[in-house]
Amino acid sequence: MQWTSILAIYFLFWVLSAFLMLPFGMRTHDEAGIDKIPGQADSAPADFRPGRVILRATILAAVLCGLFVANYVNGWITVQDIDFIGTPESFGEGG
Known part of the structure; x- marks a missing residue:
């Protein structure tokens, strides 16, 4: 696998x-006990903290991308392992 492919896959995972x-660790003004500004959405x-979201996303994407590349190299899960329907040729055999 080329490094550019790994980079693209990492970006997608990121x-x-x-x-x-995004939703983890977020608290609304009501939950935090802070007064809301008039006209503010209740769910704001x-x-x-965008830095915390970026850090968490970077760590999770690195783990997922690492697992994806390791699976690609070692072939732990292949297309045949997740093909639950079968090939088009086998559709007419069951009768």
Whole structure:
């Protein structure tokens, strides 16, 4: 696998991880006991820390990308392992 492919896969895992990490650790103003500004959404976070989200996403993406590359190199899970339907040729055999 080329390093550019690994970089692209890491980027995809990072974006996925960033969206997964966004809600963790967030508290609304009501949960934190802070007064809201008039017109503010009830679901707005009280203290958003993007650095923490970026750090968590980076660590999770590194682990997931590492597992993906290790699986690619070692062949632990292949397409045949997750093919639950079968090939198009085998559809007509069951009758």
